[in-house]
Amino acid sequence: MSEPLGLFGGTFDPVHYGHLRLAEEAIAHLGLGGVRWIPAGQPPHREAPQVTAAQRLAMVHRATAGNPRFSVDASEVEASAPSYTVHTLERLRRELGDRQQLVLLVGADAFAGLPGWHRWRDIFALAHVAVSHRPGFPVETASLPLELADEFNARRQADASALQAGPAGAIVTFAMTQLAISATQVRKLLANDLSARYLLPDDVLDYIQIHSLYRNA
Numbered sequence: 001m002s003e004p005l006g007l008f009g010g011t012f013d014p015v016h017y018g019h020l021r022l023a024e025e026a027i028a029h030l031g032l033g034g035v036r037w038i039p040a041g042q043p044p045h046r047e048a049p050q051v052t053a054a055q056r057l058a059m060v061h062r063a064t065a066g067n068p069r070f071s072v073d074a075s076e077v078e079a080s081a082p083s084y085t086v087h088t089l090e091r092l093r094r095e096l097g098d099r100q101q102l103v104l105l106v107g108a109d110a111f112a113g114l115p116g117w118h119r120w121r122d123i124f125a126l127a128h129v130a131v132s133h134r135p136g137f138p139v140e141t142a143s144l145p146l147e148l149a150d151e152f153n154a155r156r157q158a159d160a161s162a163l164q165a166g167p168a169g170a171i172v173t174f175a176m177t178q179l180a181i182s183a184t185q186v187r188k189l190l191a192n193d194l195s196a197r198y199l200l201p202d203d204v205l206d207y208i209q210i211h212s213l214y215r216n217a
């Protein structure tokens with residue numbers, strides 16, 4: 001059987017080291033063959049990002065270049081419609097077949113919001129879900145909305161080997177290096193003309209400076 005493939009969607013406005021460590025540590029902790037980064041085109045659930053989808057995609061390319069286990073999927077950026085994860089997963093299923101193990105990677109904050117996602121329960125038929133710890137967002141039943149806590153309790157597997165066993169349907173959690181970095185924080189620093197260095201890769205910061213992005217967050 002092939003190795004599970006990680007799928008990492010995000011607004012990445014901009015991509016930072018919290019994202020990069022999440023993807024890197026998911027490979028190690030979950031035994032993934034690689035991670036496919038999927039920048040959201042038109043995020044359906046939040047205000048329109050300040051920079052274009054093409055610019056966020058370019059920054060993800062810069063951040064992930066040189067890691068052979070990372071690939072970038074531009075399909076949501078190229079689509080004209082809002083990016084619903086369930087649609088992306090349906091497309092990937094058609095592309096990769098029914099047997100490939102797919103693992104949707106989400107931080108604990110994004111996971112807690114899952115019941116607000118379009119056709120959220122269908123996601124479990126299409127992929128496993130791996131939830132990373134994030135500072136300030138506990139991953140425990142008591143802190144989740146009730147309907148999600150029920151799915152979590154029913155699907156939770158303690159051992160990441162469950163991701164190998166089938167193509168979809170399990171939920172696992174994993175502890176990553178805790179980095180209290182957010183794109184919001186990066187945007188605020190840049191808008192105030194303060195240094196965001198070492199919160200994100202220099203290549204991404206160079207791109208931001210060349211294109212004069214995030215001057216008025």
Ligand SMILES: Nc1ncnc2c1ncn2[C@@H]1O[C@H](COP(=O)(O)OP(=O)(O)OP(=O)(O)O)[C@@H](O)[C@H]1O
Binds near residue numbers: 106109132180184185
């Ligand atoms: N520091 C972090 N630690 C763990 N997970 C993170 C971290 N930053 C982002 N993530 C996860 O990465 C995914 C994409 O996040 P996103 O692009 O919204 O970044 P963000 O920093 O949360 O952005 P913003 O501050 O604009 O909301 C989500 O699943 C989110 O939970």
Ligand SMILES: O=C(O)c1ccc[n+]([C@@H]2O[C@H](COP(=O)([O-])O)[C@@H](O)[C@H]2O)c1
Binds near residue numbers: 010012038040046118
């Ligand atoms: O499909 C949905 O309805 C949906 C609602 C909210 C978020 N998502 C996805 O969740 C991922 C993380 O979102 P964000 O806002 O934390 O960048 C990103 O890939 C979004 O497209 C998806």
